[in-house]
Amino acid sequence: MNAAQSNKMSQSNQSNQSNQPRQVGGAEPVLRLQNVTKRIGRKTIVDKLSFDVHTGEIVGLLGPNGAGKTTAIRMMTGLIGISEGDVQIAGRSIQKHFKEAIVHVGGIIENPEFYPYMSGYDNLKQAARMTDSVTEQRIMEVITLLGLQEALHKKVKAYSLGMRQRLGIAQALLDRPKLLILDEPTNGLDPAGIREMRDYLKKIAQAEGMAILVSSHLLSEVEQMCTRVVVIQNGRFVTEQHIGEQGRVGALPELQIRVDKLETARQVLEALETVQVTEVRESKSELICQTEDREVPALIDALRHADVAVYRISETKKTLEDEFLQWTGGNQIA
Amino acid sequence: MRNMTRLIQNEWLKLTKKRSFWIPPLMLAVIGAGVTFMLYKFSTNVAEMDSVTVYLAGMLNASGLGQFVAILSIIGTAGMIAQEYAQGTIKFLLIRSRSRGQIFVSKYIVAVFYTLMMTLIAGAALYVSGGIAFGFGGTAAEWLNVLQQGAYGFVYALVYVTLTFMVGALTRSTGVAIGIGLASTMFSGIVIFREFYKYVLFPNADLSVYGTMGPPIPGMTVGFSLIVLAAYMALFIAAGYTVFRRRDVA
Known part of the structure; x- marks a missing residue:
């Protein structure tokens, strides 16, 4: 290697280092959004959005209608320009190295659209011809994975929405992407279809070992399959939440206790140091209190000693849905 | 190269x-046969032709069947870009590891193939x-003339197909592209006798x-026309290409 070459190489290494964001937790994120902004005219549709997605994660991008989810996804896939900031896929900028970045992405943006006059197979072949390495064998593999064998040679116009959705995922998976992006994949599906989709997405995430980003305006549809949700509203990042995390930060389990003597019960519980009474519901003769699991037996003993009859103890699980509505301020149309 | 051929495929x-x-x-074939039959049956000066080559040379250019080639090619290719938008398949097409430029070029090449076909x-x-x-039959010189007239007919159709292709890329509407494409073919017969024209x-x-x-306006030659046509086609392709590459796909 001559001096000029090695000089060039070290330069490119340096520029690589300075271009790439600091790596957190060792692994490079599959998808990284850095202050991504989209302005159309004077309107800012997505405003300085930043988050990462790592391999093996299924991340939900949540927000009410009009929050900017689809716009954000279109920027990630290069369908629309980015006004400010950058999107990197496997370390490659979608703006500067479109082909190298997008090669790692499989996606369905909005509805899965195909050439209706062609068969499902012909549509997959169309997709395969736009890749460098997809073989006939891989096409058949994906077809089997999604159970499309029987509909394969039917024209796509005869497909149900659920079938089109599956074909959409099949085409997205063809080139073994590192990142699967699905925009509102449950739109228009019936509950059975939604469940089916959820199941095969989980299956695929395991089988193919990739990151999945799913956008939705309905948390309940994705919370069961996501490991993490990113919530946005009015184009801005609102919050990020891991799902299935034991003991969310700062939150004690909340109990709802129905008793006969409400006032006595309140006094008894307030006397206990480990219990915080947060609410008294006279109409239902119920107390709401917070305490740790290990304190619950003592709580019950105390009530019994005070001769309070306990009819029911249940945990008031604040669902993610409630929190989601809280984060996004209900269902207001922004 | 393989990428390009597969996009074209x-x-x-x-x-x-x-x-x-x-x-x-099919329409073109039927019209071709039909016109031949009518001329043979009812036109005295055509019926006296002694070989197919003379007939072909007279019919392949824009004043003969070339006009139909242009019209039908416009209709056949006008939707190549617009339909992708209408079907929503444009997203399917653009989120692959192929540049928008490559996709545009592959589409244009197929439009050229179609016109040639x-x-x-x-x-x-x-x-x-x-x-x-x-x-049947004819001399070599006659066949050469057939080729020349065929090429003229092809160029005529291709000019309007290119114009239509650009309009399709700019407006994303098959209807507008066909409309403008067909309307513009009608201007060919109109000549304004001014220098700029x-x-x-x-x-x-x-x-x-x-x-x-002879030349439509004094001073024009085949070479001059070819340069003008090449310039316009380059302009149409450049305009369509630029817009197709830059546009936000919503």
Whole structure:
């Protein structure tokens, strides 16, 4: 290697280092959004959005209608320009190295659209011809994975929405992407279809070992399959939440206790140091209190000693849905 | 290179897998045969032709079946870009590891193929029907003339197909593209006798006039027209290409 070459190489290494964001937790994120902004005219549709997605994660991008989810996804896939900031896929900028970045992405943006006059197979072949390495064998593999064998040679116009959705995922998976992006994949599906989709997405995430980003305006549809949700509203990042995390930060389990003597019960519980009474519901003769699991037996003993009859103890699980509505301020149309 | 041929293959299949694909070529063949029959039956000076080559040379250019080649090619290719938007398949197309430039070029190449195919079909229909009517055969010089007139017909159609292709890329509407494409073919016959008009696309599109009626405006030559046409086509392609590459796909 001559001096000029090695000089060039070290330069490119340096520029690589300075271009790439600091790596957190060792692994490079599959998808990284850095202050991504989209302005159309004077309107800012997505405003300085930043988050990462790592391999093996299924991340939900949540927000009410009009929050900017689809716009954000279109920027990630290069369908629309980015006004400010950058999107990197496997370390490659979608703006500067479109082909190298997008090669790692499989996606369905909005509805899965195909050439209706062609068969499902012909549509997959169309997709395969736009890749460098997809073989006939891989096409058949994906077809089997999604159970499309029987509909394969039917024209796509005869497909149900659920079938089109599956074909959409099949085409997205063809080139073994590192990142699967699905925009509102449950739109228009019936509950059975939604469940089916959820199941095969989980299956695929395991089988193919990739990151999945799913956008939705309905948390309940994705919370069961996501490991993490990113919530946005009015184009801005609102919050990020891991799902299935034991003991969310700062939150004690909340109990709802129905008793006969409400006032006595309140006094008894307030006397206990480990219990915080947060609410008294006279109409239902119920107390709401917070305490740790290990304190619950003592709580019950105390009530019994005070001769309070306990009819029911249940945990008031604040669902993610409630929190989601809280984060996004209900269902207001922004 | 392999990437490009496979993109072209994709585009060609998108056209040919449609059931309606066969309508324009069939129409062209029927029109070709029909026109030959009518001329043979009712036109005295054509019926006296002694060979198919003379007939072919007279019919392949824009004043003959070339006009139909242009119209049907416009209709056949106008939707190549607009349909992708209408079907929503544009997203499917653009989130692949292929540049928008490559996709645009592959589509244009297929539009050129289609126009060439239509020209050949017109030639074949006229040759078979004309051969039956006037007898097959012809001298080498006559065949050369046939090739020249065929090329003129092809260029004429291609100019308008390119214009239509650009309009399709700019407006994303098949209807508007066909409308503007067809309307513009009608301007070819109109000549405004002013100096500037020879730099306009329309009087230059039909190269066959130089052999029959002479230059539309004094001072024009085949070479001049070819340069003007090349400039316009380059402009159309550049405009379509630029817009297609930059546009936000919503």
